[in-house]
Structure formats: structure tokens, C-alpha cells
Amino acid sequence: MEERLTSFFVTRQAIVEPLGPVFVDAARTLEDFVIRGGKRTRPSFAWTGWLGAGRSPEDPEAEAVLTACAALELVQACALIHDDIIDSSRTRRGFPTVHVDYEQRHRDRHWAGDSGHWGTSVAILIGDLALAWADDMTRDAGLPADAAARFAPVWAAMRTEVLGGQLLDIHGEAESDETVSAALRINRYKTAAYTIERPLHLGAALAGADPDLIAAYREFGTDIGIAFQLRDDLLGVFGDPAITGKPSGDDLREGKHTVLIAEALQRADDTDPAAATLIRTSLGTDVTPDQVAELRTLLAELGAVDAVEARITSLTDQALTALDASTATPDAKRQLRAMALAATARAY
Amino acid sequence: MEERLTSFFVTRQAIVEPLGPVFVDAARTLEDFVIRGGKRTRPSFAWTGWLGAGRSPEDPEAEAVLTACAALELVQACALIHDDIIDSSRTRRGFPTVHVDYEQRHRDRHWAGDSGHWGTSVAILIGDLALAWADDMTRDAGLPADAAARFAPVWAAMRTEVLGGQLLDIHGEAESDETVSAALRINRYKTAAYTIERPLHLGAALAGADPDLIAAYREFGTDIGIAFQLRDDLLGVFGDPAITGKPSGDDLREGKHTVLIAEALQRADDTDPAAATLIRTSLGTDVTPDQVAELRTLLAELGAVDAVEARITSLTDQALTALDASTATPDAKRQLRAMALAATARAY
Numbered sequence: 001m002e003e004r005l006t007s008f009f010v011t012r013q014a015i016v017e018p019l020g021p022v023f024v025d026a027a028r029t030l031e032d033f034v035i036r037g038g039k040r041t042r043p044s045f046a047w048t049g050w051l052g053a054g055r056s057p058e059d060p061e062a063e064a065v066l067t068a069c070a071a072l073e074l075v076q077a078c079a080l081i082h083d084d085i086i087d088s089s090r091t092r093r094g095f096p097t098v099h100v101d102y103e104q105r106h107r108d109r110h111w112a113g114d115s116g117h118w119g120t121s122v123a124i125l126i127g128d129l130a131l132a133w134a135d136d137m138t139r140d141a142g143l144p145a146d147a148a149a150r151f152a153p154v155w156a157a158m159r160t161e162v163l164g165g166q167l168l169d170i171h172g173e174a175e176s177d178e179t180v181s182a183a184l185r186i187n188r189y190k191t192a193a194y195t196i197e198r199p200l201h202l203g204a205a206l207a208g209a210d211p212d213l214i215a216a217y218r219e220f221g222t223d224i225g226i227a228f229q230l231r232d233d234l235l236g237v238f239g240d241p242a243i244t245g246k247p248s249g250d251d252l253r254e255g256k257h258t259v260l261i262a263e264a265l266q267r268a269d270d271t272d273p274a275a276a277t278l279i280r281t282s283l284g285t286d287v288t289p290d291q292v293a294e295l296r297t298l299l300a301e302l303g304a305v306d307a308v309e310a311r312i313t314s315l316t317d318q319a320l321t322a323l324d325a326s327t328a329t330p331d332a333k334r335q336l337r338a339m340a341l342a343a344t345a346r347a348y
Numbered sequence: 349m350e351e352r353l354t355s356f357f358v359t360r361q362a363i364v365e366p367l368g369p370v371f372v373d374a375a376r377t378l379e380d381f382v383i384r385g386g387k388r389t390r391p392s393f394a395w396t397g398w399l400g401a402g403r404s405p406e407d408p409e410a411e412a413v414l415t416a417c418a419a420l421e422l423v424q425a426c427a428l429i430h431d432d433i434i435d436s437s438r439t440r441r442g443f444p445t446v447h448v449d450y451e452q453r454h455r456d457r458h459w460a461g462d463s464g465h466w467g468t469s470v471a472i473l474i475g476d477l478a479l480a481w482a483d484d485m486t487r488d489a490g491l492p493a494d495a496a497a498r499f500a501p502v503w504a505a506m507r508t509e510v511l512g513g514q515l516l517d518i519h520g521e522a523e524s525d526e527t528v529s530a531a532l533r534i535n536r537y538k539t540a541a542y543t544i545e546r547p548l549h550l551g552a553a554l555a556g557a558d559p560d561l562i563a564a565y566r567e568f569g570t571d572i573g574i575a576f577q578l579r580d581d582l583l584g585v586f587g588d589p590a591i592t593g594k595p596s597g598d599d600l601r602e603g604k605h606t607v608l609i610a611e612a613l614q615r616a617d618d619t620d621p622a623a624a625t626l627i628r629t630s631l632g633t634d635v636t637p638d639q640v641a642e643l644r645t646l647l648a649e650l651g652a653v654d655a656v657e658a659r660i661t662s663l664t665d666q667a668l669t670a671l672d673a674s675t676a677t678p679d680a681k682r683q684l685r686a687m688a689l690a691a692t693a694r695a696y
Contacts, residue, residue, distance in 0.1 A: 015508045022515060023512040082473070119520065124433065128426065131476060131479050132507040136507075140504075145493045152487040160477065163473050163480065165474055170470065174457075255486065280574065
């Protein structure tokens with residue numbers, strides 16, 4: 001996967017270099033961002049989906065498929081770079097975010113204009129470049145025409161869904177939509193479809209899998225994807241900073257409208273208005289460790305934690321049932337089961 | 349072309365509607381933006397390029413080619429929506445820009461958070477959607493596999509070049525790069541390659557044109573594209589507001605580092621330091637009509653206007669010579685000659 005990504009960036013040089021050093025540098029920023037980043041979750045699900053449909057790494061198409069799967073990391077680069085602007089995030093993976101990096105360069109050089117706006121402008125363009133290149137990478141992958149034709153509509157759906165999920169997310173934040181259904185819908189599109197369901201579907205489509213396997217993958221991917229996000233929501237409040245790498249209770253400070261919070265508010269509105277007020281007034285503020293502890297107790301006492309755990313269990317069961325009943329290869333079933341449990345297991 | 353665009357948006361409904369009304373509304377914003385906008389310059393050049401390689405509207409591939417050409421309008425939608433954020437533009441074609449539109453909705457609804465940042469966030473995502481959909485539209489166009497394969501590298505180059513040109517542009521502004529060569533390079537990639545050279549090249553590639561015709565189109569497109577931008581630079585200072593639709597001298601107020609300004613500064617630095625200082629201190633400020641008049645006189649006296657006119661003439665001559673010597677059909681030559689003269693002719 002790494003080799004596929006590195007090779008792709010080499011192929012861009014012929015288009016990038018004629019524009020001169022400024023653009024070469026921007027392309028290098030994108031390359032560094034992609035190469036140093038992440039767990040390659042989406043390409044892994046896509047590749048496993050392809051293998052699980054009965055294909056083999058010895059298959060003559062394998063190289064092309066691997067390249068098309070790796071291109072998901074470029075979509076992800078666009079999503080992260082633009083998301084970091086939207087969320088005003090200053091760091092990612094221990095490095096300054098792209099917009100902050102360029103803001104700093106602008107400031108260091110005492111250039112004309114507003115440094116913050118300029119950094120954002122550069123990061124918008126570098127994110128766009130990642131999205132365009134994701135596409136170029138799949139076109140250049142060398143897929144046979146029939147595989148490319150099956151790939152295209154799933155690729156289209158995935159990109160549209162993740163952008164739609166992000167739009168729903170920022171609308172939900174702005175509108176202060178506190179419903180469980182709104183939070184679940186955002187999970188469905190922003191996380192589940194984009195991270196697991198559609199990558200598996202892409203792999204299956206590339207393999208020319210039958211509709212039953214595709215349906216099973218999609219059910220598995222949707223359920224595990226939502227369960228994964230629910231686990232992430234719990235970790236955002238209850239997680240051990242030593243394990244999550246984020247300050248304890250960070251989601252509370254960011255004021256995220258998670259399913260966990262929605263479940264808590266729904267219950268508190270019915271049974272304990274004072275608790276509801278406390279949650280609403282604390283959320284999105286710079287809560288102290290003591291307040292975090294108090295909110296944790298409250299979320300547990302209201303039954304929100306149990307409700308979310310129950311959802312995770314039922315979604316995971318449903319997903320594994322669909323997987324077991326599918327025609328995926330035994331190896332892929334083992335692999336996907338392990339990935340599912342890793343993504344949804346308790347770790348706090 | 350309009351029909352192709354409208355039909356494409358209809359095909360997106362099946363992916364958009366499941367996400368609910370918020371996303372349906374965002375997709376509608378993009379559709380309105382595309383449908384009401386512009387002169388379809390890029391699709392027209394691409395289509396003319398295809399016809400000029402000896403193809404006909406009766407050709408069985410014509411429908412697919414028209415669709416692929418129309419997709420350029422979606423790339424352009426992304427470029428404009430994101431450019432308007434970068435340039436902090438408040439209106440476009442008499443409507444609020446997308447980020448201002450959403451900023452206003454946020455404010456009107458008294459939603460949580462910063463309205464300006466939220467409007468920008470939505471516009472980033474809608475621009476991304478346009479870029480992803482541009483791509484989907486070309487994949488769904490129904491091009492034969494060989495035409496699609498010839499199309500892909502040109503499509504890739506065009507998107508990379510326009511993003512690179514925009515990056516060079518904002519770098520040049522920030523660095524206050526005053527050289528003629530920097531301004532010409534931005535024209536080359538941000539305008540010429542994106543607006544004329546690559547669209548013609550795309551048309552030729554779709555047609556399977558021979559390398560000589562492609563080379564002629566590219567020379568013609570580059571030269572006319574740069575000449576077009578130079579004419580635009582002159583109009584930005586000398587244009588009649590009744591014709592250009594923009595206040596007189598608007599480019600001076602915006603402080604654009606055009607070739608015209610670069611030519612003037614280069615001359616003034618050599619011969620008239622006081623004039624150079626006047627230009628530098630006026631540029632990017634809210635100059636009065638009297639100051640605009642004074643600057644106009646200065647630019648003319650320094651010989652910058654003549655220098656730019658001479659460049660336009662020589663580029664246009666070169667372009668038309670390449671076109672005449674090419675194997676393009678007589679109809680396409682007539683058409684492209686007319687388009688070239690319209691794009692570069694004096695109108696002030």
C-alpha cells in the first residue's frame with residue numbers, strides 16, 4: 001500500500017514540476033501528509049473485501065486493485081485537511097495541521113495580508129489537489145474496463161456520502177440538533193459508509209462479487225461502522241488519555257453532539273431536568289477534571305452509557321451474523337471479524 | 349450543454365436524498381450555481397476541439413463527448429466557490445457567493461458559533477462536492493474505453509494545473525512578487541491552460557486526434573489564453589464599467605499583481621522612482637476616481653500599456669498562425685478564430 005502511494009506521487013512530478021518550486025513544495029506537503037499518516041483503514045477494508053470475494057494476491061489484477069484501494073488514502077487526505085479547517089484544529093498526529101503550517105510560514109516570512117486566511121486558502125487548494133489526485137490514481141491504476149465500470153458508481157456514492165455526512169455534521173452542530181436520530185445519521189454517512197461499508201463494497205465491486213455478498217458486506221460495514229463510532233464516542237468521554245492520546249473528556253470540551261450525549265439528554269429531559277441543564281451548560285466549555293468526573297457519573301446514572309453499550313453489542317452481533325452467513329472466504333471472515341472486534345471492543 | 353448538466357443533477361438524487369433535506373438543499377445550491385452560471389467557455393472549447401478533429405454532432409459518440417465536455421462546468425464551480433472564499437468575495441453574478449449565502453442563513457437563524465466560519469465550512473464542502481461530481485460526470489458519460497483512456501491524463505493535467513496556478517497566484521500576492529515572469533506564469537496555468545489549452549486538448553484527445561493537431565491546439569490555446577488574460581488585465585484598469593460590469597479601476601483597488609502592473613513597475617524602477625512609489629503605495633488601497641485617472645495616465649506614459657498591447661498582438665498572431673497551419677477542419681478554424689478575436693479584442 002505504501003509503495004503504491006509513493007509510486008503515485010512520483011508520477012505526479014511531470015505535471016507538477018513545470019509550475020515551479022512553490023507548487024513542488026505544496027505537492028510535497030501533501031505527499032508527506034499522506035505518507036506519514038494513518039492506519040490505512042479504508043484501503044485495508046477494500047482490499048479485504050476483494051480477497052473475501054475469492055480473489056488472490058497472485059491474481060493478475062491484484063496490482064491494479066491495490067492501487068485503486070490505496071487511492072482511498074487521498075480522499076481521506078482531502079477529508080482531513082478540509083475537516084481541520086472546519087474544526088479549527090491546530091494539530092494532527094503531532095504535527096501542525098496543513099492550514100496552521102502555512103499560516104505559520106506566512107507569519108514567519110512577514111508576508112502581506114492575513115496569515116490565518118492565507119493558511120486556510122493554501123489548505124483548501126491542497127485538499128482539492130488530494131481529491132483530484134485520488135481520482136487520477138484510480139484512473140491510472142490499470143483496472144480492466146469491466147472492473148473500472150463496476151468501481152465507478154460505488155466510488156461516486158462514497159465520496160458524495162462522506163461530504164454529505166460532513167455537511168450534516170456541521171449543520172447539526174450549528175442547529176444544536178440533540179436527537180439520537182440526527183447523531184446516528186451522521187455516524188451512518190460520515191463514518192460507517194465512508195470507513196467500512198463503501199470500502200468493502202468497492203473491493204467487492206472490483207472483484208465482480210455477487211449481489212448477496214455485496215449486501216452482506218454492506219450490512220456488516222454499516223453496523224460495525226456505526227458501532228465503531230459509538231465506541232469512539234464513549235472513549236471521547238471515558239477513555240484513558242494514556243490509550244486514546246487525547247485529554248480525558250475531550251469530546252465534552254468540544255461539545256460534540258454524539259449519540260451518547262443525545263441518549264443522556266433524552267433521558268434527563270424526561271426524568272431529571274436539572275441534570276439536562278447541567279449537561280447543556282457544560283457541553284462545549286472548558287470543563288475541569290472534576291466536572292468531567294461529575295458528567296461521567298451523570299451519563300452513567302442516566303443510563304446513557306448502558307444504552308450505547310447495548311447498541312454496540314446489538315450492532316456488532318447483527319454485523320457478525322451477516323458476515324457469518326455470507327459467501328465471503330473463511331480467511332476474510334476471520335480477518336473481518338478481528339477488524340470488527342478491534343474497532344468496537346471496550347478499551348477504557 | 350444545459351440539458352447534459354440538468355440531467356446529471358437528476359442522476360445524483362438517488363445518492364443525495366437518503367441523507368435528508370439538509371444535503372438535498374446543499375446539492376440544490378450547487379445545481380443552481382452551475383445552471384445559472386457562465387458562458388460555458390471551457391465546454392465550448394472542448395467541443396469545438398472535438399469537432400475540429402473531424403468529428404460530427406451526428407457521430408454516435410457525440411452525446412457522451414458532450415457530457416464529458418459539460419463536466420468542465422463542475423470543475424469550474426469548485427474553482428469559483430473555493431476562489432470566492434480565498435478572495436473573500438461577497439457577490440458573484442449578482443448573487444451572494446456560496447460562503448456568504450450560508451453565512452447569512454446561519455446569522456438569520458441565530459445558530460450557534462461563528463457565522464462567517466460556518467459559511468466558509470459549508471462552501472468548502474459544496475466546492476468539494478462539485479469537484480467529485482465533475483469526475484463522476486465524466487465516468488458516467490458513456491465514453492468508449494479508448495476515448496476515456498485518452499481523456500484521463502489530460503483531465504488530470506488540467507485539474508492539477510489550475511490548482512497549481514491558484515497556489516502560485518496566492519503565493520505571488522503574499523510574497524508581493526512583482527516580476528513579469530511570475531505574472532505570466534500564473535496566467536499560463538491559472539487561465540490559459542485551464543480555460544483554453546486543456547479544454548481544446550481534451551476535445552482532441554476524445555477525438556483521437558493526431559499529435560500535430562494536438563500540438564497546434566495547445567499552442568493556440570496557450571497563446572490565446574494568455575492574451576485573453578492580458579486583455580482582462582487592461583480592462584480591469586481601463587475598462588468601461590458599463591461594459592465590464594465592474595467599477596472602473598477595480599483591479600487597482602484589489603491590488604492585483606498583473607503583467608500590466610509588473611511591466612509598469614519594471615519601467616518605473618528604471619526611469620522614474622517617484623512613479624514606482626506612487627504605484628506601489630496606491631495599489632490595493634481604496635483609490636478615488638481621480639487617482640484611478642492619474643494611475644491610468646502613468647501606466648500609459650511608462651509604456652506599460654503599449655507593452656501589454658504588443659504582447660497581445662504577438663500572442664494572437666502566433667496563435668492564429670498555429671491554427672491556420674493545423675489540420676483542424678475549416679469550420680473549427682473559423683469558429684476558433686472568432687473565439688480568439690472575441691477573447692482578445694480591444695473593448696474600452
